[in-house]
Amino acid sequence: MRPIAQATLDRLAELFAQDVTSAAAARAVGISKSTATAYRTRLGFPPAPPRSAANRSTLTLEQKWRTYTRAAEGGHLEWTGRHRADTGVMVMTHHGREYTARRVAFLVRTGREPEGTVTAECDHLGCVAPACVEDEPxxxxxxxxxxxxxxxxxxxxxxxxxxxxxxxxxxxxxxxxxxxxxxxxxxxxxxxx
Ligand SMILES: [Zn+2]
Ligand SMILES: [Zn+2]
Known part of the structure; x- marks a missing residue:
């Protein structure tokens, strides 16, 4: 286990006593999540309780998706959300699951899961407008x-x-x-x- 300063250890104990998750405690004191988890066990604290339903986003998948879009000229939509670091694919997370921006756009228009890759068939770079996306068929x-x-x-x-x-x-x-x-x-x- 990585040694950490006494002050950091005290702060961790304080956070764990408040049922803060290891990930959040790690961020708060600037150590890795695995180190925080190891100290949680050593300090005798049980794992943090799962986040209550009240803490989960109350937005539906589509509502949350909309918060990451920006209208562009001609009815196209641009993505202001996250991109996967390795591939650059536009993505978002909803209730712990990752979705690509275009998969949600396809779901919004058709109400069903796409078959194969979803692409934008318009000429607007990075478009995620439901009207512009198509699945393989x-x-x-x-x-x-x-x-x-x-x-x-x-x-x-x-x-x-x-x-x-x-x-x-x-x-x-x-x-x-x-x-x-x-x-x-x-x-x-x-x-x-
Ligand atoms: Zn478009
Ligand atoms: Zn062939």
Whole structure:
């Protein structure tokens, strides 16, 4: 266990006596959570009681999500919430669970969980407007319609490697068709190289 100053130890004991969580006590005195937890046990304090329902956000998932959005021109919405440090994905937490901003946007519009990745199909960078997001099937449908309008839709029932068009046809944002199964293979090969 990391040695800490007597004053810090006294302060910790005070906080634990008030049922403050180890994480909050650690923040208050500037030590790591694991160190605070170790001292909690050594000082003989039981784990902090779970946060009461009254301490949880009273906002619904959608209401909390809205507090992290900012209206942009043209009906688009920008995200003012958190980004995952490693991937930059826009995220939020509600009642202890993490959600991506676009998953919630999709839920808000459709009332159901998305299938596959949710993307914004508009040109507004970082948009999270419910009207602008699509899941995998919705995106394929919308882009397929664009491809048809542009005369880019393919009449083939399978790709050169034999993947069925009905299951694997996907489209770029500009409506150009490609085989999703073949692209997944190429991506996997690139990742392995
Ligand atoms: Zn948008
Ligand atoms: Zn293919």
């Amino acid at each position: 919705g995106r394929t449908r919308a882009r397929g319609q664009l491809a048809a309008v542009l005369g880019l839709a393919t009449p083939l029932t399978e790709c050169g490697r034999g993947h069925a068009t009905a299951n694997h046809r996907r489209y770029d944002r500009d409506g150009h068709p490609y085989c999703g199964a073949c692209r997944a293979l190429t991506d996997a090969r690139k990742a392995a190289a």
